[in-house]
Amino acid sequence: MAQQQMTSYDRRMHALMNRADAGSFRRSAARRRAVVCAHIALTAGAVAAWLATVVGESAWGALVMLGLLVPWCVATGIINGTTRGLLELRPRALDERQRAERDRVRARAQQIMLWLLLAAVVGTGVAGFSGVEVEALVFQVMFCAFVTHWLMPMWVAALSVRDEPADGLA
Secondary structure (H helix, E strand, O other): OHHHHOOHHHHHHHHHHOOHHHHHHHOOHHHHHHHHHHHHHHHHHHHHHHHHHHOOOOOHHHHHHHHHHHHHHHHHHHHHHHOOOOOOOOHHHOOHHHHHHHHHHHHHHHHHHHHHHHHHHHHHHHHHHOOOOOHHHHHHHHHHHHHHHHHHHHHHHHHHOOOOOOHHHO
16 A cells, blocks of 8 residues: 555655665675765765864865765765665655654664763763863764664664575575
């Protein structure tokens, strides 16, 4: 029934997210973890370069960000293909099982973010008590928290994808 309400955009995106191109990354948990780790490293590098450009006023940061953009986009595409667009597709393009999985992924990502935000609060509190000017760190910490909050569901979804059964065992 959900398939009848899908628009042509929904069908195109569903086909794009379910292409066989990411199949080699989808088959192995180790490969999925490697892509997620690479994506996290690329994100951290891009965030550090952006903060160096904005806060540190370093011109090299913009060049580093541009250099990291294409590999970051490729890794994002691999993750979206690996999760079959779980977080990118509209709800009408997903079946009940996929919608329930999306809810589980979002809930788990929210739990992880809760602990990361607690660590950020404790870390800035400890830094403040030890004499560091916390006001100078607030923007950087909040920006990092924003980016992590934005990408955490995608990382959790990619790490929680189950291995597909072998071709001959169905």
